[in-house]
Amino acid sequence: MTDITTSLPDAQPERVRLPPSRGSRKTRMAAWLFVAPAFIAYAAFVLAPLCMSIYYSLLRWDGIGEAQFYGLSNYVTVLTDSDLLQIIGNAFQLVLYFTLIPVLLGLAVAAAIRSHMAGRFGTITRTVLFLPQVIPLVAAGIAWSWMFASTGLVNQTLKAIGLSSWARGWLGDFVWALPAVGIIGAWVLLGLCTMLLVTGITKIDPSLYEAARLDGARPWHEFRYITLPGLRQEIGVCITVTVIAALASFDIVYISTQGGPGITTTVPGLEIYRLAFAHRQVGLASALAIVLMVLVLISIAPVQWFTRDKK
Amino acid sequence: MSGLTLRSVRKNYGDVPVIKGVDLDIAHGEFVVFVGPSGCGKSTLLRMIAGLEDITSGEVSIGDRVVNEIEPRDRGVAMVFQSYALYPHMSVYDNVGFGLKLAGTPKAVRDAKIRDAAKVLQMEHLLDRRPAQLSGGQRQRVAIGRAIVREPDVFLFDEPLSNLDAALRGDMRMELARLHNDLGATMIYVTHDQIEAMTLADKIVVLDGGVVQQVGSPLELYNNPANLFVAGFIGSPKMNLLELTSRPEGNVSSAELSAGLALNRGALAGTSLTLGLRPHDLRVAPNGPLNGQVRLVERLGNETILRVSLADTTEITAVLPGQDEFAIGQTVAFDFKPSSALVFDENGRRLPSPG
Ligand SMILES: Nc1ncnc2c1ncn2[C@@H]1O[C@H](COP(=O)(O)OP(=O)(O)OP(=O)(O)O)[C@@H](O)[C@H]1O
Ligand SMILES: [Mg+2]
Numbered sequence: 009m010t011d012i013t014t015s016l017p018d019a020q021p022e023r024v025r026l027p028p029s030r031g032s033r034k035t036r037m038a039a040w041l042f043v044a045p046a047f048i049a050y051a052a053f054v055l056a057p058l059c060m061s062i063y064y065s066l067l068r069w070d071g072i073g074e075a076q077f078y079g080l081s082n083y084v085t086v087l088t089d090s091d092l093l094q095i096i097g098n099a100f101q102l103v104l105y106f107t108l109i110p111v112l113l114g115l116a117v118a119a120a121i122r123s124h125m126a127g128r129f130g131t132i133t134r135t136v137l138f139l140p141q142v143i144p145l146v147a148a149g150i151a152w153s154w155m156f157a158s159t160g161l162v163n164q165t166l167k168a169i170g171l172s173s174w175a176r177g178w179l180g181d182f183v184w185a186l187p188a189v190g191i192i193g194a195w196v197l198l199g200l201c202t203m204l205l206v207t208g209i210t211k212i213d214p215s216l217y218e219a220a221r222l223d224g225a226r227p228w229h230e231f232r233y234i235t236l237p238g239l240r241q242e243i244g245v246c247i248t249v250t251v252i253a254a255l256a257s258f259d260i261v262y263i264s265t266q267g268g269p270g271i272t273t274t275v276p277g278l279e280i281y282r283l284a285f286a287h288r289q290v291g292l293a294s295a296l297a298i299v300l301m302v303l304v305l306i307s308i309a310p311v312q313w314f315t316r317d318k319k
Numbered sequence: 320m321s322g323l324t325l326r327s328v329r330k331n332y333g334d335v336p337v338i339k340g341v342d343l344d345i346a347h348g349e350f351v352v353f354v355g356p357s358g359c360g361k362s363t364l365l366r367m368i369a370g371l372e373d374i375t376s377g378e379v380s381i382g383d384r385v386v387n388e389i390e391p392r393d394r395g396v397a398m399v400f401q402s403y404a405l406y407p408h409m410s411v412y413d414n415v416g417f418g419l420k421l422a423g424t425p426k427a428v429r430d431a432k433i434r435d436a437a438k439v440l441q442m443e444h445l446l447d448r449r450p451a452q453l454s455g456g457q458r459q460r461v462a463i464g465r466a467i468v469r470e471p472d473v474f475l476f477d478e479p480l481s482n483l484d485a486a487l488r489g490d491m492r493m494e495l496a497r498l499h500n501d502l503g504a505t506m507i508y509v510t511h512d513q514i515e516a517m518t519l520a521d522k523i524v525v526l527d528g529g530v531v532q533q534v535g536s537p538l539e540l541y542n543n544p545a546n547l548f549v550a551g552f553i554g555s556p557k558m559n560l561l562e563l564t565s566r567p568e569g570n571v572s573s574a575e576l577s578a579g580l581a582l583n584r585g586a587l588a589g590t591s592l593t594l595g596l597r598p599h600d601l602r603v604a605p606n607g608p609l610n611g612q613v614r615l616v617e618r619l620g621n622e623t624i625l626r627v628s629l630a631d632t633t634e635i636t637a638v639l640p641g642q643d644e645f646a647i648g649q650t651v652a653f654d655f656k657p658s659s660a661l662v663f664d665e666n667g668r669r670l671p672s673p674g
Pocket of ligand 1 (some may be wrong): 337356363
């Protein structure tokens with residue numbers, strides 16, 4: 009670029025410009041060298057598999073034998089098959105639990121312990137709430153399966169408080185299995201969200217709250233006009249992480265219900281795994297994976313836009 | 320009419336007393352400045368008036384209402400914070416109008432008030448901006464505007480100018496004085512800047528260690544400090560404080576000084592006293608009782624500040640009019656009018672001036 013401007017005809021008045029940096033080519037080389045390791049890793053582990061998936065999604069292939077070009081038929085199947093649509097719908101229902109509960113509860117906790125932040129109460133609350141994040145998902149899933157079992161803690165509690173008619177095998181119930189899975193996910197993600205939101209709230213200038221009190225703000229106003237806007241970034245991160253966790257969920261479902269009963273708790277992640285490795289429909293699995301990716305991107309984009317700092 | 324009264328107001332944080340019994344009367348429309356060293360409790364006292372800290376004991380009244388148990392929003396006070404505390408996500412317009420909006424003021428009235436305040440503070444062109452897009456001085460204006468629109472009985476300022484540079488601070492100081500004139504409201508202002516205190520105040524309250532040391536007009540405090548602390552705190556450069564009896568015989572003999580001050584008489588003889596001399600009251604006099612070597616010369620043009628170390632190594636400051644030449648290391652002697660000297664007893668209390 010530099011060369012072009014300097015070799016313009018004389019009509020162009022000579023501008024004072026910095027001397028071309030001595031090793032500009034060398035510098036650029038160095039820059040590329042620094043970027044290279046990360047880029048190579050990214051290409052090898054993200055871009056290449058992505059391209060492969062797109063390619064596979066256009067095939068009819070059992071993963072071993074001859075592959076057959078199949079056009080967009082796999083996509084048509086994904087978008088028309090009622091089971092697959094229900095499975096995608098399940099993922100979106102999980103968003104309600106995985107995102108809404110942790111973000112709302114996290115906000116409530118953060119707002120509640122804002123004034124006690126320095127105290128021991130705040131620290132204990134944060135630790136307790138973050139604990140699920142430390143427990144391996146598999147262990148958490150198993151523990152919750154026990155709690156939701158027909159003789160598990162949940163039913164025992166219900167019976168103890170005289171609601172035995174509500175007791176049921178939660179994870180085997182056609183209506184309640186999905187919400188139960190959602191609760192497990194919410195419990196796991198609550199720690200992360202609370203952590204982020206509590207940390208975020210400590211960054212808000214406390215004198216803003218004092219100014220608001222003098223301006224006549226009630227607690228609700230403080231929350232609405234100071235806490236909420238002040239936490240916009242953190243809320244954005246929470247929503248992004250939890251929406252992805254819901255749409256791309258696999259482990260929690262696999263451990264707790266394995267998608268049952270029927271397909272009431274089957275999610276795309278689980279179905280992709282089954283299609284590819286159990287039913288040997290690599291093409292369809294790949295198409296579902298690509299659709300899932302697009303859905304995640306579409307769901308995340310508005311969040312990103314909304315939480316960006318508008319100047 | 321909204322004066323303000325504090326009656327034996329105390330504040331403890333846990334077991335630590337921070338405000339140790341403050342009594343204060345502030346008349347309606349007065350501009351009162353709290354000064355004192357860092358940590359003396361100025362902000363705490365102000366925040367207790369605002370209702371942001373609760374009162375351990377004692378009584379705060381605004382107008383004729385005891386406000387101890389009244390919410391900040393209902394006290395009729397507005398506060399300007401050192402950090403401005405502007406709501407970062409609102410425009411200047413909304414920042415200024417926030418209190419009115421919460422109070423349910425009709426939109427048209429609110430708009431008129433916001434625009435009035437903006438006009439008073441010359442910030443009409445800033446109304447659409449966000450706080451992040453403003454300079455420090457502009458933010459300060461917005462913070463003041465937010466206080467004005469609520470038409471409070473009492474304005475509270477906690478070091479509002481300390482984040483501004485010297486020139487802007489000067490401008491804003493004048494604007495605050497003008498604002499006080501125009502609004503005629505009671506204002507309480509915390510600062511540790513002497514010049515702000517001296518220029519703005521109708522009444523200065525000097526605090527130290529949570530105790531009021533003295534209350535009075537700026538000149539009263541300057542001319543008649545009640546104790547050593549106030550004497551040392553008010554006035555710039557600081558007052559020279561010389562201890563008399565602990566002084567060994569030397570170039571500055573206590574005998575000579577006290578003779579000049581007629582202190583050797585009566586009950587005071589032999590007790591340990593502190594002599595306070597304003598740097599401006601020292602005059603060069605070849606045979607003066609204070610003499611020593613020049614250590615530092617600062618020429619300000621209209622006056623010359625000398626730092627002189629006496630024979631016993633105590634240093635004093637003298638401010639001399641004009642531009643006389645002094646060399647470092649040169650010997651110089653001063654005298655002073657006995658009537659300008661202040662004398663304090665061993666507990667730091669002021670004694671009647673000698674001479
Ligand atoms: N929340 C608190 N808990 C315990 N002690 C406190 C608290 N807030 C203030 N203090 C103490 O109270 C004293 C007075 O504090 P204050 O903020 O009123 O001082 P200040 O005069 O405003 O000082 P500065 O000029 O530095 O602002 C200080 O010694 C401080 O350590
Ligand atoms: Mg302070």
